[in-house]
Amino acid sequence: MKTLPIVAVLGMLATGSAFAQTAAPAAGATAPCPSAVATADTAQTGAWVPPYGQPVAQKTRAQVYNELVQAEQDGQLAYLDSTVYAHP
Numbered sequence: 001m002k003t004l005p006i007v008a009v010l011g012m013l014a015t016g017s018a019f020a021q022t023a024a025p026a027a028g029a030t031a032p033c034p035s036a037v038a039t040a041d042t043a044q045t046g047a048w049v050p051p052y053g054q055p056v057a058q059k060t061r062a063q064v065y066n067e068l069v070q071a072e073q074d075g076q077l078a079y080l081d082s083t084v085y086a087h088p
Helices: 003-016 040-045 061-074 076-083
Strands: none
Touching: 061 076
């Protein structure tokens, strides 16, 4: 009975240290992996850079609408409705 609160506190302490801090690297620190480094363009605009390093182009409303229409015609939406979004 008393072990549950102890386990809960230990769990909170263990997960609290799992968050990374964003601090400047030390003078003698090694450089991070090149794929994880954002280019100067994306660093200034604050855009997200995927792990493989290539920026993702934004889609227009027309492109998103065309993908929706295509998904309806392919049956992808019907499949998602019957599997993922099905409520028992």
